[in-house]
Amino acid sequence: MRYFCALLAIALAAPMALVATSNIQGAAPDWVESLNGFRIGEKVLERAAPTLLEPIGDPDLAPALIEDARTAYAREPFATDALFVIAESGKFDGHAIQIQSQNLEKRNIRIALALLEKHTQRFDLEAMGPLLDQISRLRPEASEQYAKALLLGLNDPSTFEWLAGELANEPGWAMSFWRSPPKNGPALDNFLMLRLRQTKVDDQNSDLRLVQKLVSAGRYDDAFDLHELIKEQSRGDETSLAYTYPPLDWQLMKGRDANARMTVPDHWTLYINDGTAGLLAERLVPLRSGQLRVEGELRSISGQGELRMELQCAGPDGGERASQPFAEKAIWVIDNPKCGYAWLRLQGAAWDSSVPFKATLRGVKITH
Numbered sequence: 001m002r003y004f005c006a007l008l009a010i011a012l013a014a015p016m017a018l019v020a021t022s023n024i025q026g027a028a029p030d031w032v033e034s035l036n037g038f039r040i041g042e043k044v045l046e047r048a049a050p051t052l053l054e055p056i057g058d059p060d061l062a063p064a065l066i067e068d069a070r071t072a073y074a075r076e077p078f079a080t081d082a083l084f085v086i087a088e089s090g091k092f093d094g095h096a097i098q099i100q101s102q103n104l105e106k107r108n109i110r111i112a113l114a115l116l117e118k119h120t121q122r123f124d125l126e127a128m129g130p131l132l133d134q135i136s137r138l139r140p141e142a143s144e145q146y147a148k149a150l151l152l153g154l155n156d157p158s159t160f161e162w163l164a165g166e167l168a169n170e171p172g173w174a175m176s177f178w179r180s181p182p183k184n185g186p187a188l189d190n191f192l193m194l195r196l197r198q199t200k201v202d203d204q205n206s207d208l209r210l211v212q213k214l215v216s217a218g219r220y221d222d223a224f225d226l227h228e229l230i231k232e233q234s235r236g237d238e239t240s241l242a243y244t245y246p247p248l249d250w251q252l253m254k255g256r257d258a259n260a261r262m263t264v265p266d267h268w269t270l271y272i273n274d275g276t277a278g279l280l281a282e283r284l285v286p287l288r289s290g291q292l293r294v295e296g297e298l299r300s301i302s303g304q305g306e307l308r309m310e311l312q313c314a315g316p317d318g319g320e321r322a323s324q325p326f327a328e329k330a331i332w333v334i335d336n337p338k339c340g341y342a343w344l345r346l347q348g349a350a351w352d353s354s355v356p357f358k359a360t361l362r363g364v365k366i367t368h
Helices: 002-011 013-018 037-052 063-075 080-088 094-104 109-121 125-138 140-151 157-167 174-178 185-196 204-216 220-233
Strands: 258-264 267-272 277-286 290-302 306-313 322-325 329-334 341-349 357-367
Touching (some): 080 094, 094 109, 125 140, 125 157, 140 174, 174 204, 220 277, 267 341, 322 329
Parallel strands (some): 258 277
Antiparallel strands (some): 258 267, 290 357, 306 341
């Protein structure tokens, strides 16, 4: 956990820099500003910022700055910029003042960051949670930095359980976290375990990225199990059920010379440049003994071309490809398959055509 907290402390640097200076909104007469505790606090913070950002040692603020901050607070008890300067001066109980400021105003990013830094140094995960959520909502750009640090805590048992509890409450950094699945290894194991413990993740891109990471790692069983869970959790939500998760669903290619696109559901438009060939679509399918059928309604629009459907074992040693022409159907009889999963690929060629080959393919259906 200490390593994780140290990395989180490093991640604090970026959002701290974002709030280094105060943003004073326009000018006002001096006599007005001299009576306004908020304005005095803002100006004090602006003057104190260069000293507060010194990376070495405790800040050495001029006594006049501290006195001006106290004046601002006396005139306006909600002037949390002034309280921030007082807390960071080292002359008072800074932690108690920061907690008081946090209770007064939840939107003061400087106070939240200062408290988070202290709790990170103390390895106090429970106190860090609400602050990480608050900062991520106030400064969404900080979420990505926090997510990277949080991912590094996946292999620590205590941090893992804390993450599970926090994610169940959908904190402000959750989307950045879910959109950054690790590549492989124990971290990916634990990331998947966290996802399986959630009732649902309301972001299709997050689940799609995890599915694709699992496929890239050769963890096909886990990818299909997750796919089934996603469909189960989306039951009753027509919008979510309409999402696709390639390559467990068809992945249409976007090449320059060969491509496929879906114009309406279950309706593909195919294109192959004349004198070329290429991959149009692919999908990972489970294999078992029996008949594997791929069917669809094909209609040529222009040019001359040939489509072929290929089947090849998935994995580093895919072996030979079983290929056959595809007009409207392709059928394989599989007896004692050599692998549990295979790539099903639609290839196209227009070698002898003088113009690009264009066609439509509707209602592609796989039965096995």
